[in-house]
Amino acid sequence: MATIDQLWTFLKTVRKKSFTELILCLFLLVLIPTYYFVDVFHILPCMYRLPSGSIWYLTHVLPLTFMVFNLLTNFVAVMYADSSVVGRLLTVSEYTPKGIQYYSEKKEDIMYCTICQCNVPLRCWHCDICNVCILTRDHHCTFSTTCVGHYNRRYFLWFLLYLSAASFYEIILIGYYTYYKVTITFSDFMVLVPFQSIISGFHLTVGQIFVVLLTLNLIAVTMSSLLLIYHLNKVRKGLVCHEKQESNYDFGLMRNLETVFGEKWYITWISPFIKSKLPYNGIDWHSHVDQYKTK
Ligand SMILES: [Zn+2]
Numbered sequence: 143m144a145t146i147d148q149l150w151t152f153l154k155t156v157r158k159k160s161f162t163e164l165i166l167c168l169f170l171l172v173l174i175p176t177y178y179f180v181d182v183f184h185i186l187p188c189m190y191r192l193p194s195g196s197i198w199y200l201t202h203v204l205p206l207t208f209m210v211f212n213l214l215t216n217f218v219a220v221m222y223a224d225s226s227v228v229g230r231l232l233t234v235s236e237y238t239p240k241g242i243q244y245y246s247e248k249k250e251d252i253m254y255c256t257i258c259q260c261n262v263p264l265r266c267w268h269c270d271i272c273n274v275c276i277l278t279r280d281h282h283c284t285f286s287t288t289c290v291g292h293y294n295r296r297y298f299l300w301f302l303l304y305l306s307a308a309s310f311y312e313i314i315l316i317g318y319y320t321y322y323k324v325t326i327t328f329s330d331f332m333v334l335v336p337f338q339s340i341i342s343g344f345h346l347t348v349g350q351i352f353v354v355l356l357t358l359n360l361i362a363v364t365m366s367s368l369l370l371i372y373h374l375n376k377v378r379k380g381l382v383c384h385e386k387q388e389s390n391y392d393f394g395l396m397r398n399l400e401t402v403f404g405e406k407w408y409i410t411w412i413s414p415f416i417k418s419k420l421p422y423n424g425i426d427w428h429s430h431v432d433q434y435k436t437k
């Protein structure tokens with residue numbers, strides 16, 4: 143049965159994932175809905191008295207819901223849309239990772255992975271954490287505990303975009319609310335000192351809670367926007383993280399966008415459920431490069 147096979151593959155690949163990664167993943171999955179519920183059920187009703195302020199309330203809630211929906215679904219899609227060679231170059235039963243060696247070169251354009259025990263195409267690299275070869279491997283994402291590669295790079299990039307947008311929005315909203323409704327003293331900032339909460343016995347004040355909420359958003363907006371700029375620049379040039387400028391895979395801006403986001407790249411921001419067929423399968427890079435060179 144496909145579901146048992148999938149579960150077995152998952153168990154084979156997940157066992158090397160660290161405890162820290164799983165905690166970070168859980169942290170995000172809990173934190174995002176928490177912010178949403180605090181906004182929708184506490185901050186916004188306090189700012190706009192209902193029902194007279196319903197229009198203003200909905201003006202915030204609708205775009206916020208759209209952002210949080212895309213944030214969570216793209217995040218889950220990064221984990222779900224597997225980019226590994228299993229199911230493509232190897233069947234589930236053929237995938238029996240062995241050995242400790244990395245790659246050994248076989249021919250000019252064909253590499254052999256001694257761990258997955260198969261020939262792997264160009265741009266395919268073995269991830270030591272996932273313990274499997276990943277097609278068009280970009281990098282291993284610690285938060286989603288999975289590799290970003292050929293089939294899930296789209297979701298990863300939209301996740302970053304929505305994380306930047308939602309964090310920026312939260313800073314404005316929570317900052318505004320805090321300024322008018324919450325009294326923050328200098329001592330409230332002590333909550334940011336590591337282990338201070340443990341020493342004080344977890345007696346958090348309202349001011350301290352809002353200091354933490356704002357700080358987490360400041361970290362999120364800084365990290366996600368810098369990462370987004372970095373990764374979009376790579377997409378623009380037809381590169382993955384570890385590839386250099388002189389890479390062969392720059393097919394022009396439009397084709398580079400299609401390669402990552404699919405043929406309907408211009409509407410994939412609306413939802414991860416929008417089907418957008420990728421022009422390449424992540425395996426025949428050699429022929430695609432030749433095809434473009436001869437044009
Ligand atoms: Zn491998």
Ligand SMILES: [Zn+2]
Binds near residue numbers: 269270271281282288
């Ligand atoms: Zn990985």
